[in-house]
Amino acid sequence: MSWWPSAEGAVWDWGWTPYPAVWLLLAAIAVAYALRVRSLLPAHRRAGDPEVSADQIVLFAAGLVVLWAALDWPLGALAAGYLASANALQDLLITLGAAPLLLLGLPRGRPRPDPAHDLRGRAVLRLQRALGSPVVGGATFGIALAVTHLPAVVDALRPSPWGSFAITAAWLAAAVVLWSPLVGPLAGRHRPPYLVGMLYLVAPFIFPKVVGAFYLFRDDPLYDVYGSAPRVWADVTAHGDQQVAGFTLWIIGSFMVIAALAVLFFRWYQEDRRMSTPDSLEVPADPRAVDALFDVPGGWAALERLIASVQTALPPRWSGAELGFAYRELGGETNETQVILELHVALDGRAEAQLAHAIETDYEAHLASLAPARREQIARRIAFRIVGYGSRVS
Helix, strand or coil: CCCCCCCCCCCCCCCCCCCHHHHHHHHHHHHHHHHHHHHCCCCCCCCCCCCCCHHHHHHHHHHHHHHHHHHCCCHHHHHHHCCHHHHHHHHHHHHHHHHHHHHHCCCCCCCCCCHHHHHHHHHHHHHHHHHCCHHHHHHHHHHHHHHHCCHHHHHHHCCCHHHHHHHHHHHHHHHHHHHHHHHCCCHHHHCCCHHHHHHHCHHHHHHHHHHHHHHHHCCCCCCHHHHCCCCCCCCCCHHHHHHHHHHHHHHHHHHHHHHHHHHHHHHHHHHHHHHHCCCCCCCCCCHHHHHHHCCCCCHHHHHHHHHHHHHHHCCCCCCCCEEEEEEEEEECCCCEEEEEEEEECCCCHHHHHHHHHHHHHHHHHHHHCCCHHHHHHHHHHEEEEECCCCCCCC
16 A cells, blocks of 8 residues: 555455554644634634634535645556546646645635744745735746656656655645635735736646647657556547646636636625625715704714614615715795705616615604604605615605
8 A cells, every 4th residue: 555646566356454644644734724724713813913714614625635636546646657648637626626725725814923033924925925825826837837847757666656646736835826826715805907817817828728739639648658648548548648637737728717717707896896885875074964954853863873774774785885875945934945865876676676676664653653743753754765766765
């Protein structure tokens, strides 16, 4: 039994083979992450620490599952010494699957400087800044992919557990550097612009295809370790397996990059909406509203309750909503002015009607709790409407 999958030259059989080092590596990553998450729980988190969400934990766990599937039996063993197609699939799962999922699961934010280790802290920050550069990420990924697919490197390293481990470790490390500018812990602060991000994804889209082209257009086996390996299936020759490897890098790799592109832009869109959405509606300062409600008992309390009703009824991810005041002279002997709280928000007709109904219901419950005389006076002097809908609470 080998501690890590490698090309041992033995006849392949489908009997399960344990690889303890794979389990230890995954367990170490999981324990380190669990300890980090525990330190960020409300009971342990210090001021300035980032938060971690349930979604991030799920993403990190998914990354561990993908990494386990890529490294352990059977794919890890097949990739190490039997099938070039398994080697290609393992490459894609690690670089385009596990790495971005693991990074998405990490808590966002910048680490706090440690005064006791100021020099070391600055060095770490400089290293993080360098590794977060798209130029460094693309170059590192391209070089690692090229070197680890050279026939001389593969044939020399795959027969050894340490060599096979070095190849997969290089893929994972290069992929972390590649994806860090887009989905790393500091990506929210230093995320490239949309166009740069789109162009940046050319790297994982193109580089595997270059390797795949060598697989597809070469008549003889590119690697001796796979060409001379015992056949897993008698009908699949070494050349046929190499053709499958090329198509794997071309077709499956393309779908994975396109899926990553869709997920990334969806996340960026959601982040931009959150960044552009204020935490609460701001009430404009208007002296005329103060004057108009000055002589209305309970008027300001009612207005505050109306504003709270609006904030409660708005959709969770509303954006572009603004409050404003309008006025209407009621006439009569007292020459009173009605204050109209206006909500400016872009919603379709159905959503607008539902929003108005929710606000009316909540605000009317407040009015019902008041004494009849005060309720009548407040209803006369304070009104509400959604601009474009014309609903009025009275």
